[in-house]
Amino acid sequence: MIGIxxxxxxxxEIYYLLKREMDEILFDLNDHRIDHVVKRAMKERYNILFNLFKRVASHHECMKYLRVGKRTKSRE
Known part of the structure; x- marks a missing residue:
């Protein structure tokens, strides 16, 4: 474990940067042109960023970025 x-x-500043990056990922996850493999990597990155965000944000703010049960299978 590393402390800071x-x-x-x-x-x-960390709060702002994490929030901006998570917003960008959430926006891109809704883009149907992005391959599912890339989206999986984006989801993994989002989870890492969200775990960092939980350390600097309030509970209320964290709830806005929680992605529970958000599974969309839009295969055509």
Missing amino acids: LINEKEKE
């Missing part, structure tokens, strides 16, 4: 000391300003 950050001040409030740095915490806010």
